[in-house]
Amino acid sequence: MNASQILGxxxxxxxxLLLVLPLGVWRPELxxxxxxxxxxxxxxxxxxxxxxFILLGLFDTWVxxxxxxxxxxxxxxxxxxxxxxxxxxxxxxxxxIAFPVAEVMLRKGTSLRNVFVFIGAWxxxxxxxxxxxxxxxxxVFGLTRYCVSLVGILLMALLLDRLLDAxxxxxxxxxxxxx
Amino acid sequence: MTLxxxxxxxxxxxxxxxxxxxxxxxxLKKAWKSFANIVPAFFAVLLLVSxxxxxxxxxxxxxxxxxxxxxxxxxxxxxxxxxxxxxxxIAFPMAKILVESGAGIAQMAVFVSTLMMVGVxxxxxxxxxxxxxxxxxxxxxxxxxxxxxxxVVWMAVAV
Numbered sequence: 208m209n210a211s212q213i214l215g216x217x218x219x220x221x222x223x224l225l226l227v228l229p230l231g232v233w234r235p236e237l238x239x240x241x242x243x244x245x246x247x248x249x250x251x252x253x254x255x256x257x258x259x260f261i262l263l264g265l266f267d268t269w270v271x272x273x274x275x276x277x278x279x280x281x282x283x284x285x286x287x288x289x290x291x292x293x294x295x296x297x298x299x300x301x302x303x304i305a306f307p308v309a310e311v312m313l314r315k316g317t318s319l320r321n322v323f324v325f326i327g328a329w330x331x332x333x334x335x336x337x338x339x340x341x342x343x344x345x346x347v348f349g350l351t352r353y354c355v356s357l358v359g360i361l362l363m364a365l366l367l368d369r370l371l372d373a374x375x376x377x378x379x380x381x382x383x384x385x386x
Numbered sequence: 387m388t389l390x391x392x393x394x395x396x397x398x399x400x401x402x403x404x405x406x407x408x409x410x411x412x413x414l415k416k417a418w419k420s421f422a423n424i425v426p427a428f429f430a431v432l433l434l435v436s437x438x439x440x441x442x443x444x445x446x447x448x449x450x451x452x453x454x455x456x457x458x459x460x461x462x463x464x465x466x467x468x469x470x471x472x473x474x475x476i477a478f479p480m481a482k483i484l485v486e487s488g489a490g491i492a493q494m495a496v497f498v499s500t501l502m503m504v505g506v507x508x509x510x511x512x513x514x515x516x517x518x519x520x521x522x523x524x525x526x527x528x529x530x531x532x533x534x535x536x537x538v539v540w541m542a543v544a545v
Contacts, residue, residue, distance in 0.1 A: 209485055217426045217429075218426075219426060219427055219429075219430040219511075220426050220427075220429040220430040221509075222430070223429075223430040223431075223433045223434050224433060226434070227433060227434070227437040230437060230441055231437075234441070236408065237440050237441055238437075240438070240440045241436045241437045241439070241440035242435040244435075244439055244440055245432060245433060245436035246435075248432045248435060248436055249429075249432055250393070251500065252432060254388055255388055255391065256421060256428075257392075257395070257421075258388075258391040258392045258394065258395035258396075258477065259391065259395075259412070259413070260418075260420055260421045261395040261398075261399060261417050262391075262395050262398060263416075263417060263420065264413035264414060264415075264416040264417030264418075265395075265398050265399065265402050265410075265413045265417075266415055268409050268412050268413040268416065269409065269413070271464065281487075288462065294393055299387055301473060302502075302505060302508060303428065303431055303505075303508050303511055304515075305492050305510075306424075306511060306512060306515045307420050307424060307515075309499070309515065309516075310420075310515055326524075327503070327528075330502050330503050330528075331451055331496040331499070331502045331503055332417055332503075333474075336389070336478075338475060339440040339475065339478050340474070340478050340498075341480055342478075343429060343478040343481060343482040344478065344482060344485065344494070345543075347542055347543050348491070348494075348495070348539055348542075350545055351538060351539045351542040352499065352535055352539050355534065355535045355538045355539065356409055356499070356503075356535060358500075359528075359531040359534065359535065362531075363524065363527045363528065363531065366527060367469055367520065367523055367527070370523055371519065371520055371523070373543065375517065375520070378517065379516055379517055379520060380495070381403070383523070
C-alpha cells in the first residue's frame with residue numbers, strides 16, 4: 208500500500224481531527240479531557256471489535272446463502288421482519304458496528320427492507336439499553352419511546368424500500384456480492 | 387458482555403478449526419480485511435464522540451432545551467442529538483440529570499431519539515455501505531420521526 212492510498216483511507220479521521228482541533232486550542236483543558244475520553248473509547252471499541260469480526264468472518268464462510276435467504280430474504284414475510292427486529296434488539300455495541308453486520312446479512316440474501324429493519328432495531332431497540340433507559344428516565348418514558356420507535360422502524364424500512372429505485376437497490380446489493 | 391463475545395468467538399473459532407483448517411483461515415482473512423477497512427472510520431467517529439461529550443456539559447444542554455423552550459427547544463434538541471454521538475451509558479444518566487435540572491420531556495425524547503437514530507458523524511461510514519441516497523433518506527426520515535416520538539412520549543408522560 209503506497210502513501211496516497213493510506214492517506215485516502217485515513218481521510219475521514221484527518222478531517223475529523225481538523226474539525227475538533229480548533230476546539231482543543233480554544234479550551235485546552237476540555238480538549239485534554241476529550242483526549243482522555245478518546246483513549247477510553249478506543250480501548251472499549253477495540254475490545255469489542257475482534258470477536259465481532261471473527262464471528263462475522265466465520266459466519267460468512269460457514270453459513271451458505273441458502274440457509275439465510277428463505278428466512279430473511281424477499282418473500283420471507285412477517286417471519287423475516289420479526290427475526291430482523293430480534294437480531295437488532297439482541298445486539299450489543301454502537302450503531303456503527305451494525306453496518307459490517309448488515310453487509311454480511313445482505314451478502315447472505317437478506318432483503319434490503321429487512322436489513323433496514325435490523326439497522327433500525329439495532330439503533331433504538333437494544334435490550335440492555337432500554338433497561339438502562341427505564342432505570343434512568345422511568346418506565347413510561349422508556350417503554351413509550353420503545354414502542355413508538357418500533358412502529359417508526361417498520362414504517363421507515365418500508366418507505367426506504369419503496370423510495371429507493373430498483374437500480375439503486377441493485378447497486379447496494381451488488382456491491383456485497385462480489386466474492 | 388465483552389467476555390461472552392470473546393468466549394463465543396473463541397469457541398466458534400476452535401470448532402471451525404477442527405472441522406476445516408482451510409475455511410478457518412479464509413474466515414480469519416475476511417475478518418481481518420473488514421476490520422482493517424473499517425478502523426479509520428471508527429477513529430473518525432470516536433474522535434467526534436469524545437469531543438462532543440467533553441465539550442457539551444449538561445448544564446449547557448439543559449439551558450438550551452428547557453420545558454418552556456417549546457418547538458425551538460425541540461429543534462435544538464434534534465440538532466444536538468443528530469450531531470453528537472453520545473453512547474447510551476453516558477446519555478441516559480445525563481438525560482436524567484437534564485430532566486431534573488429543567489429540560490422538557492418532549493425535548494428530551496427528541497434528543498434521545500435523534501441521538502440513537504440519526505448520525506451525522508457516522509453518515510460517511512453508513513454511506514460507504516449503503517450509498518449516499520439510502521443514507522440521506524434513512525437519516526432524514528429518522529430525523530422527522532423523532533418529533534413524532536417526542537410528541538407521543540410527552541403525551542404519555544403527561545397523563
